[in-house]
Amino acid sequence: xxxxxxxxxxxxxxxxxxxxxxxxxxxxxxxxxxxxxxxxxxxxxxxxxxxxxxxxxxxxxxxxxxxxxxxxxxxxxxxxxxxxxxxxxxxxxxxxxxxxxxxxxxxxxxxx
Amino acid sequence: xxxxxxxxxxxxxxxxxxxxxxxxxxxxxxxxxxxxxxxxxxxxxxxxxxxxxxxxxxxxxxxxxxxxxxxxxxxxxxxxxxxxxxxxxxxxxxxxxxxxxxxxxxxxxxxxxx
Numbered sequence: 001x002x003x004x005x006x007x008x009x010x011x012x013x014x015x016x017x018x019x020x021x022x023x024x025x026x027x028x029x030x031x032x033x034x035x036x037x038x039x040x041x042x043x044x045x046x047x048x049x050x051x052x053x054x055x056x057x058x059x060x061x062x063x064x065x066x067x068x069x070x071x072x073x074x075x076x077x078x079x080x081x082x083x084x085x086x087x088x089x090x091x092x093x094x095x096x097x098x099x100x101x102x103x104x105x106x107x108x109x110x111x112x
Numbered sequence: 113x114x115x116x117x118x119x120x121x122x123x124x125x126x127x128x129x130x131x132x133x134x135x136x137x138x139x140x141x142x143x144x145x146x147x148x149x150x151x152x153x154x155x156x157x158x159x160x161x162x163x164x165x166x167x168x169x170x171x172x173x174x175x176x177x178x179x180x181x182x183x184x185x186x187x188x189x190x191x192x193x194x195x196x197x198x199x200x201x202x203x204x205x206x207x208x209x210x211x212x213x214x215x216x217x218x219x220x221x222x223x224x225x226x
Contacts, residue, residue, distance in 0.1 A: 033214075042118075042201060042218040043156065058213065059113070090155065097214070098144040098163075098207030103155040 002026055006091045006104035013081040013111045021076040021107050023091030031094045032074035033058075033101065034066060036087040043090065049074055050097060081111045114139040116204050118217025125192050126225050133220045135202035136184040142204040145178060145185050150219075151198045159200075160187070192224045 006023045013019055025032065033048040045058030049068040063085060065077045074093075078085060091104040115138040125131050137145075146161035162169045162176045162185065169176050173192075178185040185204075189196055199221050205214040 040121075040218060042216040043203075044216070045213060059215070096207075098205060100146070100158045100161070101214070103157070105155055 004091055004093055004102050004104040006089075006107055008107060009105065011107060011109050013078075013109065015082060015111060017081050018077065018079050019081065020078075021089055021091070021109075022073070023075065023104060024073045025093040025102070026072065027093060027095075027102065028071070029093035029095055029102075030071070031097050032068065033092045033094075034064070034074070034076045035090045035092065036060065036085075037090060037106075038087050046076065046089075048097075081109075083111045085109065086111045114142060114204055114206075114213055114215040116202060116215045116217040118202050118220060120220060121218065122221045122223070124223045124225060127192060127194060129192055131187075131189045131192055131196070131222055131224075133187045133200055133202070133222070134184060135186070135204075135217050136182075137204040137215075138183070139204070139206065140180075140183065141206045144205050144207050145176070146203050146214075147176060147187050148201045148203065148216075149198045150201065156201060189222075192222075194224050194226050197222055197224045 004025045030051045034046040035043040047066040049055045052071045067075045089107045092101040094101045118135045143164035148156040149159045150156040173190045175188040199219045202217045
């Protein structure tokens with residue numbers, strides 16, 4: 001039982017490049033989320049998927065897109081990376097939105 | 113949307129003393145309030161949560177209190193130990209129908225001095 005697995009762990013991008021962060025959970029959770037964490041800013045919700053087949057914007061969705069590929073997988077795409085997207089990204093999942101969220105190990109993304 | 117304020121941003125206590133972290137929220141509809149602990153370089157992990165139908169919840173050395181009228185909730189850690197040193201985040205959300213926004217506070221860095 002691996003929990004929530006996200007890849008890659010580290011990534012450096014040049015401004016304007018694109019990339020996809022992958023996330024998979026093996027706990028049969030319905031809800032999945034993408035957060036970004038910046039120093040002094042806490043965790044801010046980018047996008048979430050309340051259940052398979054649905055996605056919705058969170059607090060800071062601009063510059064990102066998501067895909068809920070199936071119940072296990074939820075990917076985050078940066079179409080044209082900007083230095084402001086330098087951050088640590090966490091994927092998380094939960095049974096329902098008002099239950100414990102389990103986080104992945106994080107992806108440290110640097111955009112130069 | 114929901115706004116969560118968390119204080120203090122940093123807290124230093126002597127080992128064995130108690131630590132209290134306070135959060136306020138803005139949306140009176142919020143009814144689920146979790147607390148997460150994040151050790152340096154690690155992922156956040158839930159340590160305790162409370163729902164709006166109770167005023168207090170305890171788990172060993174950790175307790176959370178909720179005052180719905182004042183819209184604030186607090187984390188209490190007693191008999192602190194060095195392994196309690198971490199960043200703690202409070203959060204709030206409404207679990208009913210509609211848009212979901214689990215909103216986090218900005219975090220409190222707790223340092224327990226041996």
